[in-house]
Amino acid sequence: MQENIRWINLCTKKEDSDVSISCLIVDDEPLAVQLLESHVAQVPFLSLAGCAYHAIEALTFLEKQPVDLIFLDINLPHLSGMQLKELLPIDQKVIFTTAYSDFAVESYDKNAVDYLLKPVTYERFLKAVLKVKKVEPTSKVNIHLDSIFVKSGKDFIRVRLNDILYIEGLKDYVVVVTSTERIITYKRLKDLEQSLPNQFSRVHLSYIVNHEKIYKVVDNQIVIGGAQIPLSEKYREGFLQKVYKELL
Known part of the structure; x- marks a missing residue:
């Protein structure tokens, strides 16, 4: 007590x-x-x-x-x-x-x-x-997870983080996209962003990408798994800083 x-x-x-x-x-x-x-x-x-x-x-x-x-x-x-x-x-x-x-x-x-x-x-x-208290982190925590559970309807689906290509926000829902499936879950992109490890970056109001799955960056487009993800001006600088860290 x-x-x-x-x-x-x-x-x-x-x-x-x-x-x-x-x-x-x-x-x-x-x-x-x-x-x-x-x-x-x-x-x-x-x-x-x-x-x-x-x-x-x-x-x-x-x-x-x-x-x-x-x-x-x-x-x-x-x-x-x-x-x-x-x-x-x-x-x-x-x-x-x-x-x-x-x-x-x-x-x-x-x-x-x-x-x-x-x-x-x-x-x-x-x-x-x-649980409701809003604490804005000064930097994203490097979370050591191999997989997460995504609630879709009444199902809880385990998804390996390395299998995620990108995540798309659709109003109050998000779509988790892998090479084999698209999982829709009831969650805001902003809330999901805070719980993901550093290999993920917000690149647009409606998109989060997995850095390890990026094939190339062309102007304001990020190519991942055949999809072209827009890179907005708001997130461009932070995203490119990560890219430059991996530049040869």
Whole structure:
């Protein structure tokens, strides 16, 4: 228990207050709302924008004031939290709250950040919100992975990193392209970019390429596996710096 308290204190140190995450509590139980309000108040990087007691009130609030994160009760009157999630923007970050564990699998299928069982303890609450905290890395970490899992529909597909040619962004989806298949997954290119090792580079608003698969670079085109990937001005300098490091 003592280690848990020490861990919580370390995670809420003062410098975290520089990061601000606005949030909305949506719950029809006043006591549950009060508990979440208390938890939010104890986290320096959270800012409570408001509370709503049913789905329509939440939608009305969000039209006027979008937030970074929603604590969303599943068992709401008239329109459930699961149904409300379907009406929200695809990239809206949601942490579901409920008194029932039966919804856990469905909540993650809805691309929720986390799933909290009531009564929500502060320690569990903090672990959930730390997943949302936005920390911009000063440089990309060199991740030593041979393969990753890509979620496509209900399937989890293992893909070797060295088999990936490039990744194309399509709004809120990305297509992972190998020499043998194209895997579509529900994820933003920006989010995926941060989790890839240094052999991958963003070269365009819609493309990430695997350096080890590049055949040649011609003007503003990168040729990989028969495909021509555009190289935009925004990413050109950083990309060419990597190329020059391998130049004979």
